[in-house]
Amino acid sequence: MEHGKRFVEEYPEIGNLLERIFLKRELDEWYKGKCTEEIQIPMEFSGIHAIKKIHIRNLIGPSSETIIEMKDLQGKEGFLLEQKINILVSKLTPVYILDFSYKLRHNLIDGSYEIVGMAESLEVIQGANQIRRIMENRGYIELSYLYDFYDTVYEWRELPDIKPFNRRFTLGEALFTDVLEIC
Numbered sequence: 001m002e003h004g005k006r007f008v009e010e011y012p013e014i015g016n017l018l019e020r021i022f023l024k025r026e027l028d029e030w031y032k033g034k035c036t037e038e039i040q041i042p043m044e045f046s047g048i049h050a051i052k053k054i055h056i057r058n059l060i061g062p063s064s065e066t067i068i069e070m071k072d073l074q075g076k077e078g079f080l081l082e083q084k085i086n087i088l089v090s091k092l093t094p095v096y097i098l099d100f101s102y103k104l105r106h107n108l109i110d111g112s113y114e115i116v117g118m119a120e121s122l123e124v125i126q127g128a129n130q131i132r133r134i135m136e137n138r139g140y141i142e143l144s145y146l147y148d149f150y151d152t153v154y155e156w157r158e159l160p161d162i163k164p165f166n167r168r169f170t171l172g173e174a175l176f177t178d179v180l181e182i183c
Helices: 003-010 012-023 028-036 043-047 122-137 145-149 171-176
Strands: 051-057 063-074 079-090 095-106 113-117 152-154
Touching (some): 043 051, 063 122, 095 171, 152 171
């Protein structure tokens, strides 16, 4: 059994919701309404150590993105490391995914080196742990890029009303992207 299918079996309420949205198309109006909702930044985020700035992107769609800019790390000899924690939150069901990005600069180099990946610095690791506790206390489930986000939820032949756009229809696309194109 694929992980994405196992995820919806582990959380049958999410599986039922996806079935009603994508297979039966019973919730188009509800889906449109959810896409226009704005997700608020949890007040507890302000207590995360080493935060420089928090902002949220509440676009019309089934998800919202919160960007937490951590304080820059200044190194010897002109190095500067900018750090961000990105939180993608579904408006359809209480799930989220974390992403980490870094920008490395040096005063002798024109431009910067940008990296996306794991939590690497102490500030980002501690911040991510605090975010996980806050989200869990609010009833959210964290998705993993390795085990959940990119796993197939439906085969395209099961979704005749949706135009195929990738090799497969993933859990991440179902919960975070307007694949129905009705928002």
